[in-house]
Amino acid sequence: MSAPLNAAPEAAPAPRPPLEFWFDFGSNYSYLSALRIEAAAARLGVPVRWQPFLLGPIFRSFGWETSPFVLQKAKGAYVWRDMARACRKAGLPWQQPSVFPRAALLAHRVALLGADEAWIGAFCRRVFSLNFAEDRDLEAPETVAGVLAELGLDPAALLAAATADANRQKLRQQTEAAATRGIFGAPTFFVGEEMFWGNDRLDDALEAWVAQGS
Amino acid sequence: MSAPLNAAPEAAPAPRPPLEFWFDFGSNYSYLSALRIEAAAARLGVPVRWQPFLLGPIFRSFGWETSPFVLQKAKGAYVWRDMARACRKAGLPWQQPSVFPRAALLAHRVALLGADEAWIGAFCRRVFSLNFAEDRDLEAPETVAGVLAELGLDPAALLAAATADANRQKLRQQTEAAATRGIFGAPTFFVGEEMFWGNDRLDDALEAWVAQGS
Numbered sequence: 001m002s003a004p005l006n007a008a009p010e011a012a013p014a015p016r017p018p019l020e021f022w023f024d025f026g027s028n029y030s031y032l033s034a035l036r037i038e039a040a041a042a043r044l045g046v047p048v049r050w051q052p053f054l055l056g057p058i059f060r061s062f063g064w065e066t067s068p069f070v071l072q073k074a075k076g077a078y079v080w081r082d083m084a085r086a087c088r089k090a091g092l093p094w095q096q097p098s099v100f101p102r103a104a105l106l107a108h109r110v111a112l113l114g115a116d117e118a119w120i121g122a123f124c125r126r127v128f129s130l131n132f133a134e135d136r137d138l139e140a141p142e143t144v145a146g147v148l149a150e151l152g153l154d155p156a157a158l159l160a161a162a163t164a165d166a167n168r169q170k171l172r173q174q175t176e177a178a179a180t181r182g183i184f185g186a187p188t189f190f191v192g193e194e195m196f197w198g199n200d201r202l203d204d205a206l207e208a209w210v211a212q213g214s
Numbered sequence: 215m216s217a218p219l220n221a222a223p224e225a226a227p228a229p230r231p232p233l234e235f236w237f238d239f240g241s242n243y244s245y246l247s248a249l250r251i252e253a254a255a256a257r258l259g260v261p262v263r264w265q266p267f268l269l270g271p272i273f274r275s276f277g278w279e280t281s282p283f284v285l286q287k288a289k290g291a292y293v294w295r296d297m298a299r300a301c302r303k304a305g306l307p308w309q310q311p312s313v314f315p316r317a318a319l320l321a322h323r324v325a326l327l328g329a330d331e332a333w334i335g336a337f338c339r340r341v342f343s344l345n346f347a348e349d350r351d352l353e354a355p356e357t358v359a360g361v362l363a364e365l366g367l368d369p370a371a372l373l374a375a376a377t378a379d380a381n382r383q384k385l386r387q388q389t390e391a392a393a394t395r396g397i398f399g400a401p402t403f404f405v406g407e408e409m410f411w412g413n414d415r416l417d418d419a420l421e422a423w424v425a426q427g428s
Contacts, residue, residue, distance in 0.1 A: 062286060072276060074398035078411055085418070184288040197292055200414040204299070 018047035026101035052111035093133035104138035109162040232261035240315035266325040307347035318352035323376040
């Protein structure tokens with residue numbers, strides 16, 4: 001049986017926007033999410049977009065010079081205990097960074113450059129692990145180049161593109177977009193305009209993405 | 215077969231300290247824990263001690279005049295969205311309070327007075343529900359008296375004892391103890407000296423209590 005001549009072909013449903021994962025490489029709770037998000041999302045068939053941004057300017061816009069985990073001593077002391085327990089529960093290695101929050105500007109630029117590339121998850125997991133499992137400095141270009149080389153990529157070409165003016169400007173715009181969206185910490189997830197804050201809400205965000213399609 | 219005459223009788227194991235639940239009636243995330251803690255603990259055989267304290271003096275010790283959910287506008291906007299979702303998930307009624315954080319000094323004094331009484335759980339659940347499900351003022355003595363009357367208790371005698379100097383002083387000491395223990399928010403749970411912060415950690419705290427005994 002053929003369709004009537006004047007029938008429109010059945011339109012494929014428009015692809016739904018992916019779940020957005022906003023993170024900063026210096027954020028300890030982002031580490032917990034980064035190391036599990038791709039596997040957890042794949043189990044549920046949820047596409048993920050990695051959204052690196054800089055928390056520092058967000059905190060400064062609140063009048064804070066650094067992380068609230070540094071500014072609030074009681075909360076800071078608790079957070080490291082909580083992280084040790086959370087990593088044990090998740091089966092992740094954990095070493096409290098000797099520098100916190102650790103700057104990683106170049107790594108953010110590379111992650112933004114590669115946000116739609118197949119290597120983005122592996123790159124981010126490795127950078128997060130250097131910070132929170134190996135207590136390694138992240139600022140030296142050699143460190144970031146080393147991660148790219150491990151992944152079989154071309155470090156020289158990627159670092160050149162990552163540090164080009166256009167990509168620097170793009171990271172500034174990305175951080176401004178985070179502020180505009182109401183982001184106040186990391187990790188933060190978006191399902192459409194619905195915001196979920198914290199590694200403790202990753203599973204809720206994944207479920208919300210699935211539920212919105214049903 | 216009889217025991218040798220010089221054998222000590224087998225000592226009963228010392229009772230283990232209960233899991234401690236530190237809360238403030240103005241704390242929205244404490245509402246989520248208060249409404250479920252007794253049932254969740256009973257399922258696992260975990261004894262619970264209700265530990266009312268005042269968050270206001272803790273926040274003031276950090277230099278904050280009020281709740282961080284008021285001081286930080288982006289986080290505050292998120293928190294009400296998060297609460298609506300969390301209550302729906304937990305099957306709890308929810309109405310955003312028109313006054314936040316809501317003062318409830320008398321209710322805290324009554325809760326401290328009754329912390330070891332059989333009615334403590336029912337009393338606290340009712341006070342929390344007035345705040346977060348019915349948007350009711352908690353400061354009028356008639357409101358607190360009404361809750362006690364609903365529970366078949368003697369409001370006049372209990373309010374007199376709650377507002378006596380000894381109990382006022384006890385609440386001040388309780389709040390100082392919270393600060394000394396490193397409490398920076400609510401709800402906070404203790405299993406021995408191990409601290410768990412937030413409704414999101416209640417299940418971890420219950421599991422830790424069980425694990426410490428095995």
